[in-house]
Amino acid sequence: MSNFLQLVDRPIAFQRSFVRLGVGITGALLLSQIVYWQNRMEGNWFYKTQTDLEEETGLTRYEQEGARKKLVSCGVLEEAKRGIPAKLYFRVNQERLEELLLGENQHAGMGKTNKQGCGISANSDAENQHAGMGKTNKQGCGISANSDAENQHAGMGKTNEQSCGNSASIHTVDYQETTQKINTENKYLGASAEADTPKVKSSTDYSPAFEEAWQAYPKRSGGNNKLSAFKAWNARIKQGVKPETMLEGVKRYAAFMASEGKIGTSFVKQAATFFGPDKHFDEP
Known part of the structure; x- marks a missing residue:
């Protein structure tokens, strides 16, 4: 070289x-x-x-x-x-x-x-890389x-x-x-890290407290995965956090984002992050 x-x-x-x-x-x-x-x-x-x-x-x-x-x-x-x-x-x-x-x-x-x-x-991208092999690569995830x-x-x-x-x-x-x-x-x-939380099969499996918090959570663009948020919510419950504490945090956050005019934008945190290990719901 x-x-x-x-x-x-x-x-x-x-x-x-x-x-x-x-x-x-x-x-x-x-x-x-x-x-x-x-x-x-x-x-x-x-x-x-x-x-x-x-x-x-x-x-x-x-x-x-x-x-x-x-x-x-x-x-x-x-x-x-x-x-x-x-x-x-x-x-x-x-x-x-x-x-x-x-x-x-x-x-x-x-x-x-x-x-x-x-x-x-x-x-x-791997599709058709090896022409003539006669087999199809199976994919998952x-x-x-x-x-x-x-x-x-x-x-x-x-x-x-x-x-x-x-x-x-x-x-x-x-x-x-x-x-x-x-x-x-x-x-x-x-x-x-929270993969051991229960898998939710339908909306009826969500707890009433979480549903109330989810309805109060500010909307965002780009999607907001409800299942991931529920996993994070359950993980905090297991750590001893009260549902009322997280619900009050959601209401404060929604009011703040509304005052900033950012509801419906990508600046709104993913709910899974909000209920995550950093405990954004505790922020004033």
């Missing part, structure tokens, strides 16, 4: 499976970089400027804004302005991301139909049979597999910062 090629050898980690979210290449690239930084912030909110992200990903201001809008609407990216002057902080909604990538349909009709969410394509992260460099590192029944795997690659080389451990896309 020439010295020039070694000089320009600065790979950006790109999780190929993020394209299935329907956010395009720019959205998948930006989300890959945000996931990279959140892992290094131990899942906490982190601050990045538009200039920082452009330096790291090559995405222009307008490309970033378009990608962010899609990711927020999809529910996998959360944004918050903090401080004076205000700075934009980011965090990935892990529950929503797992829900879209792994798919709830793994529990119903895995081998029959592919359910789509947030623009996830039912078609696979709505994930492609070949959902590899982009292999930009041979020998970058071994990949780990996350099995989902008989479905294909999602691979991860070693990440590298744009300023210096950092080898990181590959991690599985884990199952939700």
